[in-house]
Amino acid sequence: MEENTKKVIKVLKLENVSISYGKISAVRNVSIHVEKNEIVAIVGANGAGKTTLINAIMGFVSPQKGKIFVKGHEITNLAPWKKLAFGLAIVPEGGRVFRNLTVKENLLLGAYRIKDKSKIDDKMNEIFQMFPKMKKRYRQIAGTLSGGERQMLAIARALMSFPKILLIDEISMGLMPKLVDEVLETIHNLKSKDVTILIAEQNTNEVLDIADRAYVMQNGLIVMSGTAEELKNDSKIKESYLGI
Amino acid sequence: MELWQESVNILVLGSIYVLIAVGLSMIYGILRVLHVAHAGIYTLGAFLSLSIAGVTGNFWIALTLSAIISGFFGALIYRYIYKFVLKEERIVPLIISVGLFITMQDLYRIIYGPYKYPFSISTAIPYIRVGSFYVSPLQMLILMITGVILVGLYFVLNKTRIGVGLKACANDLQMAEAVGINTKLTIALAFFIGSALAAVAGTLVGVYDNSVYPTMGSTVSYKAFVVVVLGGFGSLKGSVIAGYLLAAAEVLLVSWKGFFLPRDAIGFLVMIIFLIFLPNGLFGKKER
Secondary structure, three states, X not given: OOOOOOOOOEEEEEEEEEEEEOOEEEEEEEEEEEEOOOEEEEEXXXXXXXXXXXXXXXXXXXXXEEEEEEOOEEOOOOOHHHHHHHOEEEEOOOOOOOXXXXXXXXXXXXXXXXXXXXXXXXXXXXXXXXXXHHHHOOOOEHHHOOHHHHHHHHHHHHHOOOOOEEEEEOOOOOOOHHHHHHHHHHHHHHHHHOOEEEEEEOOHHHHHHHOOEEEEEEOOEEEEEEEHHHHHHOHHHHHHHHOO | OHHHHHHHHHHHHHHHHHXXXXXXXXHHHHHOOOOOOHHHHHHHHHHHXXXXXXXXXXXXXXXXXXXXXXXXHHHHHHHHOHHHOOOOOOHHHHHHHHHHHHHHHHHXXXXXXXXXXXXXXXXXXXXXXXXXXXXXXXXXXXXXHHHHHHHHHHHHHHHOXXXXXXXXXXXXXXXXXXXXXXXXXXXXXXXXXXXXXXXHHHHHHHHHOOXXXXXXXXXXXXXXXXXXXXXXXXXXXXXXXXXXXXXXXXXXXXXXXXXXXXXXXXXXXXHHHHHHHOOOOOOOOOOO
């Protein structure tokens, strides 16, 4: 097994990506990569540039400099809807679902690019097993769901597109600690389903429990990287960057 | 019997309001742009129908072609004008839209002159008369066309991928893009549909009043705005109901002898009352 995977495929790769809003630079010269079926975390304080980075990968903002690759194909300046063809999907910050639409409509929109109806039905059943609440709330307007349920729906909606690479932004925001663990556990379980995950998270301790590797971001720069274990045990890092 | 007669008038007038307001509401729902130039498209539709009918002698061909051309014209306004200013403050596209409307009206005046053109057609629809109750062929024409359009629109919006895409875009444009919807195309489509409906409305009014003229969109531009405020910005269902309610208020109040204000004042009174006490309209969602 090890022999075959010697040349590891970099599913997602960012090369010297810089993004600024007017004169304020949010991301500076960032190079990161994610390998197949890895969970990689981007940690750092609020305003470090994590969300901007995720948004750039999805195509919501365009980098002024640098390149983004998925499996060797450059996707830097593609429109978001075209990026779905490369297996990208996003779980945006704050459980951003289609609030005026029902849970059902949200899930079906997740599968907007899937033509095969039986595939959609199968996926829907899989999602009901993963999140029984979604079945219960199927006909409810998404805006009436609780914060935790909206996060679940956001994850479920992203999964409906059969993603290969899932971008997750601040999933723990506004959730009770118990729910944070639950949601992160769900994400960890996705690993066994052939999904590669890049997760931006302020909740450093919890996310390092499920991540394989992590990058530490500060003021738009990657200041440190390593395996989750290394970062968790390094006391200096803890103090200076992670605030644990 | 009189009330029956009034109800026909209400339905006819309301149908026109609805046809205009639906496009305006759809566009506002997605872009949060008050598309004042929509009334310019209404006039364009009337002139196109008049010209095409003059050449072909066939009203249906004229109506269809006029709707299609106006639809494309609306989509072009999005593609080449609004698209570039959407990131600006909302006052910017609004001012552009007002300027565009004035320009369009002046263009019509330059091309057609400041005259009222008669636009009469003959339909195969019989004159319906039961006692003192009657429906004229033109009234019947307006009711039938609006009926077909509203049913079709309901089907497109609720049963097709286009409809789902439009709903998603109106709800959250960026997320719509993130689930794989080509939002630019979808918005262009909303402009196409809305503009085509406005052209149909312009044509029907031109035929009903037997006159087409460059400034025929002036009152309409405000009226459609009233309907959209009443129904709640961005709510299509609201626009449809509000269109008929406004028509009812106008027809009933004007026929009441003691009423001293001009007809067009009613809409504005209603709008002012709504903006003060119910700014989100009948079915509008709170602005984010």
